[in-house]
Amino acid sequence: MPTAIDLSSFAGLTAMVLLTVNMLLGLLVVTNYNPRRDWPQRQLPASIFKIHNWTAYPAISVAVLHPVILLFSSTAGFKIVHLLWPVHSPGQRLYNTLGAVTFWAFGLVVVTSYFRPQLRYRPWRKLHWVAYFAGASMFVHGTLIDPKPEEPSHGLSRRRKGAGGVLLCGGGGGLRVAEAPRKGEAAPAGNPSRA
Numbered sequence: 001m002p003t004a005i006d007l008s009s010f011a012g013l014t015a016m017v018l019l020t021v022n023m024l025l026g027l028l029v030v031t032n033y034n035p036r037r038d039w040p041q042r043q044l045p046a047s048i049f050k051i052h053n054w055t056a057y058p059a060i061s062v063a064v065l066h067p068v069i070l071l072f073s074s075t076a077g078f079k080i081v082h083l084l085w086p087v088h089s090p091g092q093r094l095y096n097t098l099g100a101v102t103f104w105a106f107g108l109v110v111v112t113s114y115f116r117p118q119l120r121y122r123p124w125r126k127l128h129w130v131a132y133f134a135g136a137s138m139f140v141h142g143t144l145i146d147p148k149p150e151e152p153s154h155g156l157s158r159r160r161k162g163a164g165g166v167l168l169c170g171g172g173g174g175l176r177v178a179e180a181p182r183k184g185e186a187a188p189a190g191n192p193s194r195a
Contacts, residue, residue, distance in 0.1 A: 004073035009147040011066040012099075016142050018059035019106065023135050025052040026128075053113075060110055063103060095145035098137050105134035 002010075028048045035044050044051070070078040082089040086096040109131045116124045 003075070004069050005076055005147050008066055008069040008073070008076075011062055011069055012142060015059060015063040015066050016138055018055065018062055019135065019138060022052060022055045022059050023131060025055060026131065028052075056110060056113075060106065063106065067099070067103070092145055095141055099141040099145070102134050102138040102141055105130050105137065109134065 025048060029052050033048055035048070036042065046054075067078070067083045070076045071080065071083070077090040082096070083100070086100045087093060089096040109128055112119060112124055112127045119127070
């Protein structure tokens, strides 16, 4: 039977994957990716922007669920005050604080998205870049925190290696999309498929 710490770890890993996918969709939005012009060369049921917004809701929901589950653990010793201000949380304070910083940074991105029309595009976009900082701190938090510090560890676990692989593959795909020429720009030399 999985413990509350196991469930919280699974929720955290799920949030990491969902937020990574959402950030990659955001990169597609920024680069004006067009699925009719590029792969899969057909119209999607909704715009990439709408899909990016829709996937944010389950991603943030699972990210909220991740620390809330710790409140039900008899061994973790977390209280609500530790979730809001983790500087004095039980054990691994630095990594817990990094997780909270990640959560609040993603929260800033989500909240400012609601006020995008009032903020205007340029200030909102500058605030939206906080998501990349949050993604980096999410990776460090998820990779370095030990869900069961009382048990001996043998290097990086499969879970951590898998999360790192997902982020590296996603980052590589994001760089490939970011390098794609925009409409009206010349294709890079040596890439005849974009000509």
